[in-house]
Each structure stands twice: as structure tokens, then as C-alpha cells.
Amino acid sequence: MKPVFAKILEGAEITTFATKDVQRPFFSTEFHFHSACQMTYIVESEGKRIIGDNISNFASDELTFVGPDLPHVWHNNNTNCPETGLAETRVSRSLALYIEPKLTIKLLGQFFQTNKIEAFFLASKRGLLFRGATKEQLKQKLKEIVKLDYGFKKTILLLEIMELMLFSAEFDYLSSAGYTHNYSPVDNSKIDRIFKFVFNNYTGQIQLDQVARLSNMSKHSFCRYFKSRTQKTFVQFVNEVRVSESCRLIVENKHQITHIAYACGFNSLSNFNKIFKSIKGVTPSQYKSQIR
The missing domain is CATH 2.60.120.280 (Regulatory protein AraC)
Structure with a gap:
């Protein structure tokens, strides 16, 4: 974006x-x-x-x-x-x-x-x-x-x-210690709509070629452009959006961990646990115990 x-x-x-x-x-x-x-x-x-x-x-x-x-x-x-x-x-x-x-x-x-x-x-x-x-x-x-x-x-x-x-x-x-951005006032808007698309569709499967077409770029060009501007891969970005939403649902304490995993777009509980821990440093269950 x-x-x-x-x-x-x-x-x-x-x-x-x-x-x-x-x-x-x-x-x-x-x-x-x-x-x-x-x-x-x-x-x-x-x-x-x-x-x-x-x-x-x-x-x-x-x-x-x-x-x-x-x-x-x-x-x-x-x-x-x-x-x-x-x-x-x-x-x-x-x-x-x-x-x-x-x-x-x-x-x-x-x-x-x-x-x-x-x-x-x-x-x-x-x-x-x-x-x-x-x-x-x-x-x-x-x-x-x-x-x-x-x-x-x-x-x-x-x-x-x-x-x-x-x-x-x-x-x-909020932002990491080494964060710097490469945006300029004249930077183009090829991925401007991608952020909104992810926010509105993270609960389902998001295909890389789909978002690349939305930004009128090839998959390779899109990946390179996204990484150069955000300092993270597109997959990392989507996972962070999903984990962020899962944290909100865990805090609400209305659903089981398994339900939250699939509701936030993860295709398996093991994958959810792995990605959640890589981002938050703890498993979803440990995170739930900490906030309680």
C-alpha cells in the first residue's frame, strides 16, 4: 500500500x-x-x-x-x-x-x-x-x-x-527497532488496495497470483515490490493480520482455540500453533493462560 x-x-x-x-x-x-x-x-x-x-x-x-x-x-x-x-x-x-x-x-x-x-x-x-x-x-x-x-x-x-x-x-x-521505510511522496499505488483486500478476506484462502493480478503485477514482481516496501514477505503480512485477529478472539474468550484457528484463515491447528508461536513467542494456549 x-x-x-x-x-x-x-x-x-x-x-x-x-x-x-x-x-x-x-x-x-x-x-x-x-x-x-x-x-x-x-x-x-x-x-x-x-x-x-x-x-x-x-x-x-x-x-x-x-x-x-x-x-x-x-x-x-x-x-x-x-x-x-x-x-x-x-x-x-x-x-x-x-x-x-x-x-x-x-x-x-x-x-x-x-x-x-x-x-x-x-x-x-x-x-x-x-x-x-x-x-x-x-x-x-x-x-x-x-x-x-x-x-x-x-x-x-x-x-x-x-x-x-x-x-x-x-x-x-509498536514498530520494530530496525524499521525504516522506502516510501516516497511519489511512490506508486500498485499495492494500495492489497491491504484492504487482506483485511477483508483473511478468513479465507488468499492466493498470491490473485493479489498479484489485483496490483497488475506478476507474482515475482509483486513479491519483490512488497518486500522492498514493507520489509516483510506478503505471506508474513497475511499471517500477522491473522494472528492479530486471533489474539483479539482469544482475549474475548468466547471460542475454543481450534475454532479461532479456522475462523482466522488457518488451514490446520498445527499450522496455526506454529505460526502463532513464531510471531508471538508463545503458543495460543500459553497466550490464553497469560492474559487470564
């Missing part, structure tokens, strides 16, 4: 930071990146997200911080009404804070040393998932800052948010 370069803060009254309250039936499924850092709090929605090379489920009350130029996307689940079988009308809502790191460092550098801020922005290039008390404090301040127009109080809240992040250890890295 092509990540589109987006100039988030261009044209704003103050280009150092900006806020947004997003309310729509579905979040944008466009894979993109931008020079601004992005804090996102999911008020109401669920689905799958990609941040760098991390593929995970997301749900309401999640708070992430995506560093500069880190590709990302939130893709909502398809939900149908049990009575009619038709797509349900829901509102997906998120609150976002965008911070331009270079300009922020330059401005704050006039008041104090910015070494810690620079280190934080560098670390955030892996994507951060906040938890615990820090998440609770950040989301409250994010709710406040989104309501305000640009001004003195809004700037104070920005500094308070940054201070909370800088001195907290209550977060997990």
Missing part, C-alpha cells in the same frame, strides 16, 4: 501544532505519513491499524503517538446488523494532536536545553502505545486542548502533554 505524504500543518494559523476532532462513519483507510508527530486517542471505533511494520487491532480508549515520517493507517472493521445483515451506521470518533518536531525544538530551544525532547521525538519514530496512569492523564488533556482555539491556554496544555510523555515509562513500542 502506498503511504501518501501529507502536509498536516500547512496553512494552519500556527504551524507548530494543531488539533482535530474526527467524527465520521469510517476512518480514512489511506496509508500515509507526514513530518508532524501525531497523537491519536480513539474515542469510539475498532478495527485494525498499521504503524510502521506493526499490525494490530485497535479499539476504543486507545492512545498512540506516531513519530515523524512513520507510515500509519486505521482501518475500521466491517460491521453488520444482526437483524438485517446490512452494514450498520456507526460513528467513528478520534481526537488528534499534531506536533511539528523541528519547529517545536527550535522554539523551545530558546528557553532551555532540548536534548530530552529530541531523544523523545527520535524514539517516537517507532510509534508508542501509552497505558496506565499516563494514558489517562494524556487523554484528559487531549480532550481539553481539542476544545480550545489557538491561544495561551492551548499552548500551556501542549507543554503539559509533552512533559507527561517525556518523563513517562508507561508505553510500549
Whole structure:
């Protein structure tokens, strides 16, 4: 999938930071990146997200911080009404804070040393998932800052948010330490629809020649292109999507492991156990025991 370069803060009254309250039936499924850092709090929605090379489920009350130029996307689940079988009308809502790191460092550098801020922005290039008390404090301040127009109080809240992040250890890295992307603003969109196709069809068999045709490429060309852009094979990507969904179902604790394996597109329980352990480091049963 092509990540589109987006100039988030261009044209704003103050280009150092900006806020947004997003309310729509579905979040944008466009894979993109931008020079601004992005804090996102999911008020109401669920689905799958990609941040760098991390593929995970997301749900309401999640708070992430995506560093500069880190590709990302939130893709909502398809939900149908049990009575009619038709797509349900829901509102997906998120609150976002965008911070331009270079300009922020330059401005704050006039008041104090910015070494810690620079280190934080560098670390955030892996994507951060906040938890615990820090998440609770950040989301409250994010709710406040989104309501305000640009001004003195809004700037104070920005500094308070940054201070909370800088001195907290209550977060997990999302993307792997060695992740770098090879996308550019002019990168073509040959596999843009492949991500969506996998998200919507991972429960069944996905043939490589099928997705290659969708992107108008030969199997060999598609595999090479996909690996060069994502740093993983297409098979690895599909398996990560399936394992991510299986983790969600295991947490729900409504189905047996065997049912989950076939529901997520695996053709055998042994294959599911093998792939799950290679990605998560434990077997599905061990994972279930850990979360319980």
C-alpha cells in the first residue's frame, strides 16, 4: 500500500501544532505519513491499524503517538446488523494532536536545553502505545486542548502533554527497532488496495497470483515490490493480520482455540500453533493462560 505524504500543518494559523476532532462513519483507510508527530486517542471505533511494520487491532480508549515520517493507517472493521445483515451506521470518533518536531525544538530551544525532547521525538519514530496512569492523564488533556482555539491556554496544555510523555515509562513500542521505510511522496499505488483486500478476506484462502493480478503485477514482481516496501514477505503480512485477529478472539474468550484457528484463515491447528508461536513467542494456549 502506498503511504501518501501529507502536509498536516500547512496553512494552519500556527504551524507548530494543531488539533482535530474526527467524527465520521469510517476512518480514512489511506496509508500515509507526514513530518508532524501525531497523537491519536480513539474515542469510539475498532478495527485494525498499521504503524510502521506493526499490525494490530485497535479499539476504543486507545492512545498512540506516531513519530515523524512513520507510515500509519486505521482501518475500521466491517460491521453488520444482526437483524438485517446490512452494514450498520456507526460513528467513528478520534481526537488528534499534531506536533511539528523541528519547529517545536527550535522554539523551545530558546528557553532551555532540548536534548530530552529530541531523544523523545527520535524514539517516537517507532510509534508508542501509552497505558496506565499516563494514558489517562494524556487523554484528559487531549480532550481539553481539542476544545480550545489557538491561544495561551492551548499552548500551556501542549507543554503539559509533552512533559507527561517525556518523563513517562508507561508505553510500549509498536514498530520494530530496525524499521525504516522506502516510501516516497511519489511512490506508486500498485499495492494500495492489497491491504484492504487482506483485511477483508483473511478468513479465507488468499492466493498470491490473485493479489498479484489485483496490483497488475506478476507474482515475482509483486513479491519483490512488497518486500522492498514493507520489509516483510506478503505471506508474513497475511499471517500477522491473522494472528492479530486471533489474539483479539482469544482475549474475548468466547471460542475454543481450534475454532479461532479456522475462523482466522488457518488451514490446520498445527499450522496455526506454529505460526502463532513464531510471531508471538508463545503458543495460543500459553497466550490464553497469560492474559487470564
